[in-house]
Amino acid sequence: MPKISIVVPCFNENEVIETFHATLVTTLDAALVAGGGPAAREDYEICYVDDGSTDGTRDRLRRLSGGDRRARYASFSRNFGKESAMLAGLRMARGEAVVLMDADLQHPPELVPRILALYGHGYDQVVARRDRSGDGVLRTRLSRLYYRLVRRAMDVEVVDGAGDFRLLSRRAVDALLTLPENNRFSKGLFSWIGFDTVTFTYENVQRAAGTSKWGGRRLLNYGIDGLLSFNSRPLRLAIHTGLWLVLSALGYALWTVAGVLVSGVDTPGYATLIAVMVGLGGIQIATLGVIGEYVGRIYHETKRRPHYVIRETGESMEAAPAVPAAASAVPAAPRALAAPGPRESRG
Ligand code: UDP
Ligand code: MG
Numbered sequence: 001m002p003k004i005s006i007v008v009p010c011f012n013e014n015e016v017i018e019t020f021h022a023t024l025v026t027t028l029d030a031a032l033v034a035g036g037g038p039a040a041r042e043d044y045e046i047c048y049v050d051d052g053s054t055d056g057t058r059d060r061l062r063r064l065s066g067g068d069r070r071a072r073y074a075s076f077s078r079n080f081g082k083e084s085a086m087l088a089g090l091r092m093a094r095g096e097a098v099v100l101m102d103a104d105l106q107h108p109p110e111l112v113p114r115i116l117a118l119y120g121h122g123y124d125q126v127v128a129r130r131d132r133s134g135d136g137v138l139r140t141r142l143s144r145l146y147y148r149l150v151r152r153a154m155d156v157e158v159v160d161g162a163g164d165f166r167l168l169s170r171r172a173v174d175a176l177l178t179l180p181e182n183n184r185f186s187k188g189l190f191s192w193i194g195f196d197t198v199t200f201t202y203e204n205v206q207r208a209a210g211t212s213k214w215g216g217r218r219l220l221n222y223g224i225d226g227l228l229s230f231n232s233r234p235l236r237l238a239i240h241t242g243l244w245l246v247l248s249a250l251g252y253a254l255w256t257v258a259g260v261l262v263s264g265v266d267t268p269g270y271a272t273l274i275a276v277m278v279g280l281g282g283i284q285i286a287t288l289g290v291i292g293e294y295v296g297r298i299y300h301e302t303k304r305r306p307h308y309v310i311r312e313t314g315e316s317m318e319a320a321p322a323v324p325a326a327a328s329a330v331p332a333a334p335r336a337l338a339a340p341g342p343r344e345s346r347g
Contacts, residue, residue, distance in 0.1 A: 003043040004028075004116065005098045007089030009082050010061070011051040013103040015209040017060050021046070021071065024101075024109040031113035046071045047092045048103075052079035065314040072314045080308040082213075083184040086164065087307050090173055099167045104207040106130075107165040111202055115167045124195035126167040129159065130204045146223055154230045156191040162199060163187065169195070182301050185222075185229045192230075228293060235294065238287040245280070 006024065010017060028044055048065075050058045050073060061073040074088055086100060097119055101107040111128055118126040132140045147160040164186060168176065175193040214222075228234065310316075 003096055004045075005093030005095030006044065006046045006112075007049070007086065007093055007098055007100050008046065008103050009049050009051055009085030009089060010053060010057050010103040011079060011082070011085070011213055012053045012055045012057060013210060014053070014055040014057045014060060016104055016207075017048075017057055018064070019209075020103050020105055020109075021064055021068075023105065024112070025068070025070070027109045027112060031116065044070060045093075045095060047089045048073040049085040049089045049092070050075040051082065051085040052076045062314070062317065074313040075311045077309040077311040082164075083186055084308040086186060087177075087184060088310070090168075090177060092313075093173065096170045097167055098170075098173050100164045102165070104210060106205050106207055108202065108205060111165075114200070118198050118200075119167050119169065121198075122196070123167075123198045124169040124172045125190065125197040127159075127162050127197060127199040128165045129162040129199050129201045130165070131161060131201055133204045134206055135204065150226060153227055153233050154188065156188045156230050158187050158191060158226070159199070161201070166190065171195070181229075182303075182305065182307065183225060183229050183297060184307070185226045188226060188230045228297065232294070234290045238290055241283060241287070245283070 006028075008020070013020075024046065032043055048061050048071065050061055052075075058075050061071075061075070065071040065073050072092065074092055076085070076088070089100070090098060097116075099112060099115060101109075101112075107128065115126045115128060132143070135143075143160060147158065150158050168190075172193055172195050175195075176189060179189055179192070
């Protein structure tokens with residue numbers, strides 16, 4: 001059993017994946033040989049998960065795992081998102097500790113030895129947290145604001161910059177794998193499982209090549225997901241708003257009655273009426289939206305679909321080598337399997 005598994009989700013990382021692999025292997029070999037002699041060279045595995053890339057990343061991974069026994073891979077049938085890719089990687093990993101990393105070298109491999117050293121001190125989660133150097137001013141401001149909001153609203157603690165670059169001990173991984181939800185907001189899940197966690201900060205690095213897959217809209221939706229998947233406070237807020245409205249309406253009614261008693265009948269306030277109606281209508285629609293959002297989530301979860309569909313893995317390709325293109329006019333039946341449960345996959 002390897003000591004450490006590195007899990008790397010990759011989506012269209014054709015340009016960097018080989019550099020990444022070479023850098024990581026060099027760093028790990030140097031670190032492990034320094035720590036435990038030549039035998040330690042075999043003490044790790046790198047689990048790549050191709051998240052339905054369309055740019056040849058899969059072929060590169062196939063070649064990598066063919067040439068290096070420590071590299072394994074699984075490939076999805078389409079793009080299922082980074083959260084699903086990380087889940088697949090965690091299920092694949094056999095090591096006694098797992099390090100999650102991005103493929104674009106934004107999570108510097110040179111930091112892995114430091115992470116492993118901290119793991120050696122007995123921590124179950126070692127978090128490498130990036131600072132925001134090099135980010136745009138607007139983006140930095142917005143993220144700060146978001147994290148401030150999240151800290152007030154969420155039941156779990158989420159730290160700015162502390163993302164997916166982290167080590168999880170075997171029991172932390174097993175705890176994560178017991179969480180069955182479909183909508184996986186991993187920043188929240190990491191914090192939900194608890195355990196002793198240590199964090200250190202490193203200087204932010206820009207992506208080595210390729211482009212980020214997180215545009216403004218995707219980030220916004222991710223933010224909303226995060227807020228909604230860890231609490232039901234928006235619903236509570238709706239109740240509070242309703243209560244306050246009833247109270248103020250009562251106050252206003254009393255005030256009007258008093259006005260009539262003191263100074264006779266007043267002219268009717270059409271403007272007030274319209275303003276109140278539109279305002280109330282808006283609040284009702286917004287509240288319905290909040291409820292709808294939760295109902296949608298319930299609907300989504302009750303379908304109990306697997307998180308992803310596997311197209312191929314290194315092991316499946318070895319077991320059944322590809323048929324030469326000329327020999328088969330009809331494409332071979334897809335070997336798609338539904339994602340296995342967490343227990344079965346770590347044989
Ligand atoms: N990624 C993925 N599936 C996706 C989007 C991204 O597996 O749908 C991977 C991507 O290949 C990379 C990591 O997640 O290894 C982080 O993505 P990216 O660098 O685009 O995000 P950013 O660093 O800009 O937040
Ligand atoms: Mg990146």
